[in-house]
Amino acid sequence: MIIQKKIFFIITFVLSLVAFPACASTKKMSVKESIAARQKLIDYSKKFLGCSYSSGGIGPKSFDCSGFVFSMSRESIGLQLPRSSPAIYSFTDKITDTELEAGDLVFFKTTSSGKISHVGIYLGNKEFIHSASDGPETGIIISTLTKGYWKNHYVGAGRILPKTNTKVTSAK
8 A cells, every 4th residue: 555655656746747847838828928927926026025035945034046036936927946046047048138028037156166056036127136145235135237246246147938028017
């Protein structure tokens, strides 16, 4: 009986990975659906402004950077992303800065390892929301891509939702 339950669990788990790949539903979204999903992701993320930083945190009261993006995408739009910044970077479709739309992800190298080590959600107008671990402000904050620390450590952007070629407005 126990062996049958284990086998059933393993088969169910493997089939769920094959039958329901993480991004399948987003690839088939219409432009209208993508606009709505991007707005929902941004609006939901902003509800957590001011929450604290915690290494390994996935919310709801504290987050690390990848935990924030992981939780926001899962809870707001039902998109299951990998859990670490490098894995999220690998998961995304890479885009140029001129292609950036609100709801895309932005990536940074903030350690001496030379690897992707930070991720945030792009809001538009060169701003992004993220969970900062150090500096004058920590926790869930909005920062700019064009100044200081974040400008110097910016690597590039990735897309998790279909492009829309429209501006998604960021409700303040």
